[in-house]
Amino acid sequence: MAATSLVLDSRAGRSLQAQLSEALRKAIEAGRLAPGTRLLSTRALAEQLDLSRNTVLNAYSRLLSEGYLVGRLGSGTYVASELPERPHATRRARAPHAGAASPPPDISRRGRAIAQLPDLRIAAPGIPASQMAFRMGTPAVDAFPSDLWGRLLHTRWRRSWGDLLGRSEPAGHPALRRAVADYLATSRGVRCVPEQVLIVNGAQQAMSLAAQVLLDPGESAWVEDPGYFAGRGALVAGGATLVPVPVDAEGLDVAEGARLAPDARLAIVTPAHQFPLGVAMGEPRRRALLDWAARANAWIVEDDYDSEFRYVGRPLQALQGFSPDARVIYIGTFSKVVSPALRVGYLVAPEPLVDAFTAARRFSDGYTPVAEQAVLADFITEGHFSRHVRRMRVLYGQRQEALLEAARRELGGRLELAPLHTGMHLVGWLPEGMDDRVAAERAIQAGVMVMPLSAFRVRSTGRGALLLGYAAVREERMADCVRLLARALR
Known part of the structure; x- marks a missing residue:
C-alpha cells in the first residue's frame, strides 16, 4: 500500500501518531494491507509522509503491542498472520511465511502479546548455535573445571x-x-x-x-x-x-x-x-x-x-x-x-x-x-x-584484548570497538546509516553469531551496532573469527 493512501491532518485534534496508528489499523482490517505484508521501514515511511521517525516508530510500536504487526529480526515489520479480535473485524485466513509463528485465535491477550515477542535465537544453516563465535551470554565452557565438578558430585552423592x-x-x-x-x-x-x-x-x-x-x-x-x-x-x-x-x-x-x-x-x-x-x-x-x-x-x-x-x-x-x-x-x-x-x-x-x-x-x-x-x-x-571467578576474570580480560587487537587489524572502518571494564561482550558501532539487522544477518550466515543493537531497542533510535560476546572464543581462534565478520561486513 502506498504511503500516499494514508491521509493525516496536522490540524486535527488528534496527534499524528494516533492518526497513523488508526490509518494503518483500518488498512489492515479492511484487507488493503494483507496478512504477511512487509511494511516500509520507519525511516522510509517517515520520509514519504514528512513525519518525524519517532512518530512512525511509536505508531508501529503501538500496533506491535496490539498484535496487528510482528517484527522479525533482520527482516523488518510485517502485518500479523492472525489479527487480534475486534468488534466487527473480519477474520482472516493464516498466511504462511518462513519462520513466522502466529498464535492461535482463542488465547488471551496476554498470551498473544507473549507469542508476538520476537525470537532472538538464530543460527546459520548447518552450524550449531553453540559452536558459533561471539554468541552473547556464553562463558568459557572450555575452562570449566569439569574434573573438580565431577569429584564434588561423586563425593556428595556418596555422602547423601x-x-x-x-x-x-x-x-x-x-x-x-x-x-x-x-x-x-x-x-x-x-x-x-x-x-x-x-x-x-x-x-x-x-x-x-x-x-x-x-x-x-x-x-x-x-x-x-x-x-x-x-x-x-x-x-x-x-x-x-x-x-x-x-x-x-x-x-x-x-x-x-x-x-x-x-x-x-x-x-x-x-x-x-x-x-x-x-x-x-x-x-x-x-x-x-x-x-x-x-x-x-x-x-x-x-x-x-x-x-x-x-x-x-x-x-x-x-x-x-x-x-x-x-x-x-x-x-x-x-x-x-x-x-x-x-x-x-x-x-x-x-x-x-x-x-x-x-x-x-x-x-x-x-x-x-x-x-x-x-x-x-x-x-x-x-x-x-x-578461585574460578578470579581465573575467568584474567582469561576474559585476555580474550577481550585479543578481540580488540584482531579488530584493529581486520575491521578498520567497518566496526568501531572500544574496551569495556566489565562483562563478557563488547559493542561494535557500525558506520552511520548502516542497518545493523542486515549486518547481523550476513554475519550469522558467515558463521559468527553477533546481535544487532536494534533488537534490544523499544523506542530509542540511533547509530547501528553489533554485540560481540567474546568470553567463549579461544584466543587462538579470535583472529579467524574476526576475519569471518570482516568478510561479512564487506
Whole structure:
C-alpha cells in the first residue's frame, strides 16, 4: 500500500501518531494491507509522509503491542498472520511465511502479546548455535573445571544420595542459600541473611516471579531502552504496561523515567554493567533511583548478571546494599559465571516479601533440582567458586584484548570497538546509516553469531551496532573469527 493512501491532518485534534496508528489499523482490517505484508521501514515511511521517525516508530510500536504487526529480526515489520479480535473485524485466513509463528485465535491477550515477542535465537544453516563465535551470554565452557565438578558430585552423592533423591524446599537447598548469602555479602555488598535468598531456575525465572508478585495486570514498569530482552518478556508475561526509559552514559535516565511514568510500580535495571551498552550507573544516579522508588512506593529489580567480571578495580557495590530499607529485589545467576547448562540463579527479597516470593515459587515449578544445588553449595563453600571467578576474570580480560587487537587489524572502518571494564561482550558501532539487522544477518550466515543493537531497542533510535560476546572464543581462534565478520561486513 502506498504511503500516499494514508491521509493525516496536522490540524486535527488528534496527534499524528494516533492518526497513523488508526490509518494503518483500518488498512489492515479492511484487507488493503494483507496478512504477511512487509511494511516500509520507519525511516522510509517517515520520509514519504514528512513525519518525524519517532512518530512512525511509536505508531508501529503501538500496533506491535496490539498484535496487528510482528517484527522479525533482520527482516523488518510485517502485518500479523492472525489479527487480534475486534468488534466487527473480519477474520482472516493464516498466511504462511518462513519462520513466522502466529498464535492461535482463542488465547488471551496476554498470551498473544507473549507469542508476538520476537525470537532472538538464530543460527546459520548447518552450524550449531553453540559452536558459533561471539554468541552473547556464553562463558568459557572450555575452562570449566569439569574434573573438580565431577569429584564434588561423586563425593556428595556418596555422602547423601538419599537426600538428593528427595524434594527440595521451594526457597532452595539451605546450604546453598547460606553459601550465596555469604558470598554476596563479601563480594557484592548485598545486605541479606540466608532466609532472604531464594534459589530459582535462572535469572529469567527470578524476573518472572518479581513481575507476578509485585505487579497487577496493566500497571506500569520501567525498562531500560535499549535493554535486556528477557526482562521485557517477563513483564509482558505478567501483564505489565512497559515504559521504555532511555539510557545514557550514566545508565537509566531516572529523571526521564519519572517524567514518563512517575507512578510506575517497578523498574528493571542493570546498574553495575548496563545491558547491552556496558555503562555503569554512577552513585548520584543510583541515589536518584532509590529516592524515586521510595517516593513512588515502587520496587527496583536489580539484575546483576555479570558484575563479577570487572577488569579494573573492585566490582561495584550492588544497588541493594546502599540502604538497609532499599526497595530492591536483587537477582543473580550462575549460568553466565559457571555454565549455561547450570540453570541456577538466585533472588534476594526484602524480608516482608519473602513469604510471597516463596509461595509464588511453590506454585510455579516447585523447586530447583537438589543435586545441582548441593554440588554448587560445596563448590562455593570450599572456595572453588571464588578461585574460578578470579581465573575467568584474567582469561576474559585476555580474550577481550585479543578481540580488540584482531579488530584493529581486520575491521578498520567497518566496526568501531572500544574496551569495556566489565562483562563478557563488547559493542561494535557500525558506520552511520548502516542497518545493523542486515549486518547481523550476513554475519550469522558467515558463521559468527553477533546481535544487532536494534533488537534490544523499544523506542530509542540511533547509530547501528553489533554485540560481540567474546568470553567463549579461544584466543587462538579470535583472529579467524574476526576475519569471518570482516568478510561479512564487506
